[in-house]
Amino acid sequence: MSIQAIAFDAYGTLFDVYSIGELAEKLFPQRGAALAELWRDKQIEYTRLRTMCATYKPFWEVTQDALVFSCKKLGLDLTLDAQNSLMGQYAKLKAFPENLGVLQDLQGMGLKMAILSNGNPQMLEAVVDANGMHGIFNHILSVDAVKKYKTAPEAYQLAPDVFGLSAKNILFVSSNCWDACGATWFGYTTFWVNRANAPLEELGVTPDATGRDMTALLEYVRQSREAK
């Protein structure tokens, strides 16, 4: 295997969504964790339903819909202020502490890098800006270009197209196991950043490599290149 480029998932992989749960807890004491979890699940569920039914809508809006539903389901009174704070959090998520250093090292090794995310372009620009990461990525790819969310093949095809490489020569990195599995099915070489020490999804497919954080990814890339 010869990795010539890396495509990163954004939310949960590069950027830490933990602060959303913290803010939810502040707004809805004792219910923050439940809200953050249901919100995330609904957000992803809606992307899949809209992809299967060809009813695409940008991630920002889907995320907002999921928040509204989750509050109704949990019986929480979502004021406009609370909605704006929670949504606004997405624009300023912090990168995990080791990430910037690892990304710079990977860049130093001559690897081309991209973000490949469900997020719409405006969301991605904002969070990349907020983390001073503009110099790092050659491309910021949003599924908005194809109006289908991951794990649709059309979404995964964005990185091979823009790099002019076969998926096998691109390392796809995600902390979402379903995303790493979908990318493996698609044909990428894959690395699952299993930060939560979760069990592997029972999908009959295994990412090529797994590690606990981005430092483990750096180590994996180094070893892969030495083994060539």
Added chain:
Amino acid sequence: MSIQAIAFDAYGTLFDVYSIGELAEKLFPQRGAALAELWRDKQIEYTRLRTMCATYKPFWEVTQDALVFSCKKLGLDLTLDAQNSLMGQYAKLKAFPENLGVLQDLQGMGLKMAILSNGNPQMLEAVVDANGMHGIFNHILSVDAVKKYKTAPEAYQLAPDVFGLSAKNILFVSSNCWDACGATWFGYTTFWVNRANAPLEELGVTPDATGRDMTALLEYVRQSREAK
């Protein structure tokens, strides 16, 4: 609107999946509810991932995969015996108490009826048999025929094809809101059996009608036909 046939979702709509939670609680005291919920969520998640990635596998197997994952995630030791009991429960789920009477009344009104389910044919045959419902349905349709799960259009297309009717003239009935919404997007006239009094999914689409149980469905069909 002129309803000439009805297509029913199976699990949760015709057949009560509550007994699965009861059995799970017996096998894993204090954890039954959590297992039943995660199992159901994973089961549906896997059908969607496999549909988006064209990696279809029959519902029985997907259901088993979801059970295995859920137990790993919750740290429950799933023996083969426990696995067989839980899976076996799907084959003998009881219909909701009002269902047989309502189905017979609908049949008496001259309506053609079908099941349109994610379940594979063997599972559906077993549960229809167990409930003595063979005389009721003109067709038992499984998405296995198209190797794509609901909410894929190819899955919903099965009933219009077999009835030779447009989707608008078929009433699609489901207790899963996402299924009722997907069917509405597809073009069916739809009825959401909202047994749990859940909020409507925030998908920008609303089923044509909603009721608390199958008796409400019967009332809706009667009124629709009188209004013609």
